[in-house]
Amino acid sequence: MSSRQPDPQKLVIIGNGMAPGRLLEHLFEARGAYDVTIFNAEPRVNYDRIMLSPVLSGEKSFDEIVIHDDAWYADRGITLHRGEKVVAIDRVARTVTSENGLTAAYDKLVIATGSTPFIIPVPGHDLPGVLAYRDLDDVTAMQAAATRGGRAVVIGGGLLGLEAAAGLKAQGMEVTVLHLMPSLLERQLDPAAGYLLQKELERRGIEIRCGADTREILGGDRVEGIALKDGTVIEASLVVMAVGIRPNIRLARAAGLDLGRGIVTDAQMRTSDPDILSVGECAEVDGRVYGLVAPLYQMARVAAATLTGAEAAFCHAETPTKLKVTGINLYSVGDFGDGPGREDVVLRDAARGSYRRVILRDNRVIGAVLYGEVADGAWYSELLTSGEDVSAMRDTLIFGQAHQGGGAADPLSAVANLPDAAEICGCNGICKGAIVDAIRDKGLTSLGEVRARTKASASCGSCSGPVESLLALTLGDGFRKTTEGMCGCTPLGHGEVRRLIVANRLKSIPAVMQELEWSTANGCAKCRPALNYYLLAEWPGDYVDDQQSRFINERVHANIQKDGTYSVVPRMWGGMTSAAELRAIADVVDKFQIPDVKVTGGQRIDLLGVRKEDLPAVWSDLNDAGLVSGHAYAKGLRTVKTCVGSTWCRFGTQDSTGLGIRLEKFLWGSWTPAKVKLAVTGCPRNCAEATCKDIGVICVESGYQIVYGGAAGLHIQGTTELGTVATEDEVIEIAAALTQMYREQGHYLERIYRWAERVGHDTIRAAILDDAVSRRAYHDRFVFSQKFSQTDPWSERVSGVDKHEFNPLAVFGRQEMEPAE
Amino acid sequence: MNAVPTPAKFDWRLIGTVDDIPIQGARCVEAGDTRIAVFRTATDEIFALEDRCPHKKGPLSQGIVHDGCVTCPLHNWVISLSSGTAQGADEGRTATFPVRVTGRDVYLNLTPGA
Numbered sequence: 001m002s003s004r005q006p007d008p009q010k011l012v013i014i015g016n017g018m019a020p021g022r023l024l025e026h027l028f029e030a031r032g033a034y035d036v037t038i039f040n041a042e043p044r045v046n047y048d049r050i051m052l053s054p055v056l057s058g059e060k061s062f063d064e065i066v067i068h069d070d071a072w073y074a075d076r077g078i079t080l081h082r083g084e085k086v087v088a089i090d091r092v093a094r095t096v097t098s099e100n101g102l103t104a105a106y107d108k109l110v111i112a113t114g115s116t117p118f119i120i121p122v123p124g125h126d127l128p129g130v131l132a133y134r135d136l137d138d139v140t141a142m143q144a145a146a147t148r149g150g151r152a153v154v155i156g157g158g159l160l161g162l163e164a165a166a167g168l169k170a171q172g173m174e175v176t177v178l179h180l181m182p183s184l185l186e187r188q189l190d191p192a193a194g195y196l197l198q199k200e201l202e203r204r205g206i207e208i209r210c211g212a213d214t215r216e217i218l219g220g221d222r223v224e225g226i227a228l229k230d231g232t233v234i235e236a237s238l239v240v241m242a243v244g245i246r247p248n249i250r251l252a253r254a255a256g257l258d259l260g261r262g263i264v265t266d267a268q269m270r271t272s273d274p275d276i277l278s279v280g281e282c283a284e285v286d287g288r289v290y291g292l293v294a295p296l297y298q299m300a301r302v303a304a305a306t307l308t309g310a311e312a313a314f315c316h317a318e319t320p321t322k323l324k325v326t327g328i329n330l331y332s333v334g335d336f337g338d339g340p341g342r343e344d345v346v347l348r349d350a351a352r353g354s355y356r357r358v359i360l361r362d363n364r365v366i367g368a369v370l371y372g373e374v375a376d377g378a379w380y381s382e383l384l385t386s387g388e389d390v391s392a393m394r395d396t397l398i399f400g401q402a403h404q405g406g407g408a409a410d411p412l413s414a415v416a417n418l419p420d421a422a423e424i425c426g427c428n429g430i431c432k433g434a435i436v437d438a439i440r441d442k443g444l445t446s447l448g449e450v451r452a453r454t455k456a457s458a459s460c461g462s463c464s465g466p467v468e469s470l471l472a473l474t475l476g477d478g479f480r481k482t483t484e485g486m487c488g489c490t491p492l493g494h495g496e497v498r499r500l501i502v503a504n505r506l507k508s509i510p511a512v513m514q515e516l517e518w519s520t521a522n523g524c525a526k527c528r529p530a531l532n533y534y535l536l537a538e539w540p541g542d543y544v545d546d547q548q549s550r551f552i553n554e555r556v557h558a559n560i561q562k563d564g565t566y567s568v569v570p571r572m573w574g575g576m577t578s579a580a581e582l583r584a585i586a587d588v589v590d591k592f593q594i595p596d597v598k599v600t601g602g603q604r605i606d607l608l609g610v611r612k613e614d615l616p617a618v619w620s621d622l623n624d625a626g627l628v629s630g631h632a633y634a635k636g637l638r639t640v641k642t643c644v645g646s647t648w649c650r651f652g653t654q655d656s657t658g659l660g661i662r663l664e665k666f667l668w669g670s671w672t673p674a675k676v677k678l679a680v681t682g683c684p685r686n687c688a689e690a691t692c693k694d695i696g697v698i699c700v701e702s703g704y705q706i707v708y709g710g711a712a713g714l715h716i717q718g719t720t721e722l723g724t725v726a727t728e729d730e731v732i733e734i735a736a737a738l739t740q741m742y743r744e745q746g747h748y749l750e751r752i753y754r755w756a757e758r759v760g761h762d763t764i765r766a767a768i769l770d771d772a773v774s775r776r777a778y779h780d781r782f783v784f785s786q787k788f789s790q791t792d793p794w795s796e797r798v799s800g801v802d803k804h805e806f807n808p809l810a811v812f813g814r815q816e817m818e819p820a821e
Numbered sequence: 822m823n824a825v826p827t828p829a830k831f832d833w834r835l836i837g838t839v840d841d842i843p844i845q846g847a848r849c850v851e852a853g854d855t856r857i858a859v860f861r862t863a864t865d866e867i868f869a870l871e872d873r874c875p876h877k878k879g880p881l882s883q884g885i886v887h888d889g890c891v892t893c894p895l896h897n898w899v900i901s902l903s904s905g906t907a908q909g910a911d912e913g914r915t916a917t918f919p920v921r922v923t924g925r926d927v928y929l930n931l932t933p934g935a
Contacts, residue, residue: 170910327910522845522863525885525892525899548845552883552894560894564880809848809859810836812931 008035011307012096012104014086014251015112016040018049019280019296021067023110026304028076034307036078037104039096042135043083045069049135050293053324056139056167089255091273108275108307111252111263115245115281115291120155124217130239133164142240146171150237153226155214157184159323161242165206166325176234178212188321188332193355193371200328200353247282247289262289267313269303279303285314292319293427320381320426331377334367334384335359345398358398363391376400378466382422415469424470425456425463435467439474447471487526489518494747498534507539509546530748533635536671537743540785547802553633556805557793558615566615567608569632570622571668574642574660575603584625592618602639602677604630616806619794628792636671640664641689645682645699654699656682659728666732667739669790670782673746673755676739691719694752695735700724704731708738709753717753720761723769737768737778832932838925839865847882852931857918858882859929860891860902867920868902869929875913
């Protein structure tokens with residue numbers, strides 16, 4: 001023994017995966033006095049194994065997924081033996097010995113040998129070209145195989161198998177997934193979500209065969225194919241087995257420790273030998289073994305506590321599942337099998353390919369499966385963990401958190417409403433309170449700092465959004481969001497860009513890009529149309545519309561169709577037309593051989609399949625009959641739909657048609673952040689469907705009820721009532737003021753309902769209904785901007801504007817194409 | 822601008838001037854059954870691609886031009902003007918055609934480039 005301090009105890013760790021890596025972090029945070037030696041069978045430092053899939057697909061490099069680099073070990077005086085596989089534990093001598101004969105003594109030992117991939121023992125399983133998907137070596141081997149091309153067969157349609165399949169596809173291989181069960185990810189998804197997932201993967205060109213049982217892997221020197229039990233033979237240059245993992249317990253068995261499926265430990269992660277702990281996929285706690293990172297990190301935390309003499313206990317928690325394939329969003333948590341006493345709430349949207357199912361028992365959430373739109377997953381998971389009685393919100397539960405308690409879809413309020421104990425980062429088990437405390441106490445101001453300090457969002461990163469919301473909530477105005485700008489060209493968000501355009505009096509797209517430090521030379525297809533709109537809305541009469549920053553539909557005033565032809569919709573004010581107009585339309589259809597004529601949902605007639613070069617002539621003929629552009633393509637006023645009202649209907653209370661025509665004649669031509677559709681209905685029977693429009697008017701005996709913020713497309717949303725007024729003139733003024741407020745505040749492509757949820761219905765009501773001065777000011781600004789926008793774009797182009805859009809630059813006939821000699 | 826005329830080819834055609842094409846826009850050239858989109862960037866570079874997105878044959882000439890690429894109007898694939906290859910996660914390639922600019926005159930070679 002040395003003179004003053006006792007020698008630090010010797011801690012030996014077998015394995016250097018994510019669990020022991022995390023254990024060490026906790027240990028050094030707690031200033032645990034250990035002299036640490038690690039044996040790592042892999043010849044490298046500790047890395048984020050769950051990010052191997054992005055490395056395989058090429059989206060990340062290995063360096064990006066390293067958790068601890070060499071310096072980290074050096075700084076902490078840790079001895080790391082790389083490529084040294086431990087082959088024996090001597091519990092009497094308290095030593096471990098490696099394959100190369102290296103021996104280390106321990107006072108405490110941690111076994112973190114993880115798991116080994118299960119290889120189905122079919123004939124041919126040991127051929128070269130048959131791989132598992134477990135570590136960086138496998139990824140490197142797969143990437144090397146991918147450069148040779150050909151077809152990869154992935155056996156196993158679980159999380160790992162599908163990530164491997166997507167990664168190999170991204171590397172350019174043809175990919176087939178064989179899955180024994182009838183639907184993919186059957187442990188994480190129900191069949192409906194499994195189906196959506198299969199469809200999406202197939203759309204990406206990955207072949208999926210469910211119910212496929214492998215008989216044999218074929219090949220001579222290396223793998224050449226695979227034979228199924230049904231006789232099918234699939235050619236393959238690479239076979240990846242991803243059918244499951246088994247806890248790696250060989251060393252523990254040889255050392256005589258208690259075993260179940262894994263190395264049995266108590267809740268403090270101690271094995272049957274109290275000086276030996278076990279963490280990670282090899283450990284079995286309370287009869288369970290784990291494969292997802294969140295419980296493994298919990299084990300690491302508990303083991304570190306045990307090693308430093310602190311109290312902690314591992315307790316089982318449901319871990320949500322996500323698939324790390326870019327562009328595929330799925331989320332599942334808890335129990336979602338069928339069973340007695342269970343109640344399902346399901347929401348499907350076939351067009352969007354989204355699916356959501358919440359499973360209840362005794363009015364409590366016991367499971368949830370989400371596919372497509374998954375932002376509410378954390379909320380359901382929270383309800384599941386808290387065991388809260390959800391009967392009060394039973395009717396709206398399925399729509400998600402935004403639809404609870406008055407409908408605040410704002411992510412900030414969603415996060416604000418979470419209790420401190422709510423888990424934000426599932427991978428690292430970081431709850432809201434810990435993040436907020438760290439932001440406050442350590443003065444953190446960015447996502448990166450929060451990651452560095454708390455680990456929240458540092459693993460798979462899918463909770464970055466909520467973490468940023470917490471920064472915004474905690475810091476208030478002091479937080480400037482650094483990610484998720486309006487596009488990849490700028491870190492600034494839409495609101496900020498709009499504000500700066502006004503504040504700095506920026507009046508052109510190049511000015512905005514220069515002054516606000518765009519990272520690209522001329523922006524992209526996302527930001528340019530947005531900037532063009534913001535400038536147009538802010539500087540009416542001053543800013544010159546940049547046609548090349550507009551989407552083609554707004555440039556040629558027609559809707560592009562899948563075959564490159566266009567559809568043309570003439571305006572029919574309030575949905576009214578006449579024999580003369582219909583005759584003119586019929587003549588145009590005949591003359592230009594327009595293949596299809598269709599009545600739209602907004603009470604218009606759509607001429608489909610017009611060739612681009614015919615557009616000016618089509619418009620000219622329509623113009624001659626008094627028809628103008630219906631702006632069916634515009635981020636602007638589309639249609640005002642009406643019913644026949646008091647003119648014809650025995651229930652009509654007011655002249656809804658006349659009011660609709662007035663509104664349309666007043667509002668047409670204005671550009672808005674997203675499309676705007678109106679309806680005026682003559683009585684509360686609502687035949688014109690005013691209650692799902694951006695702005696709706698419901699005529700009643702005493703006047704006009706004005707509603708707004710509805711939607712009936714991708715998103716279904718009933719309107720919110722603004723107020724009731726007595727006269728048509730008031731309706732017009734309010735509709736114009738409301739449109740102008742939206743024009744000035746809306747983010748590009750943000751519909752009125754989204755904008756209203758963001759700024760708040762009370763704010764809008766105060767500015768538009770309650771405050772007559774404010775209303776008048778908005779109205780007047782709208783009227784001013786209309787001076788510059790109410791020009792029929794068709795007649796402009798008929799008279800020669802943008803002629804270049806419609807004529808080819810040069811035409812070479814087939815004969816001219818023959819070489820001259 | 823990306824090719825030198827090969828004496829063996831007689832396919833160089835004068836199609837117009839740089840100024841006939843809108844900045845950050847495109848015009849089309851009909852060459853028999855093939856439609857070629859001729860693009861002009863913000864810095865007056867001229868590129869020519871077959872007017873056909875590798876994804877679903879969308880008319881690239883109708884897309885928004887930005888930073889050496891065009892975004893297809895149908896499904897927002899981003900295609901490199903110089904190589905014709907799809908950017909990002911998408912995979913595919915559109916034929917490119919050599920272009921030569923002499924003064925303001927634009928010559929197009931009707932044989933696709935390598």
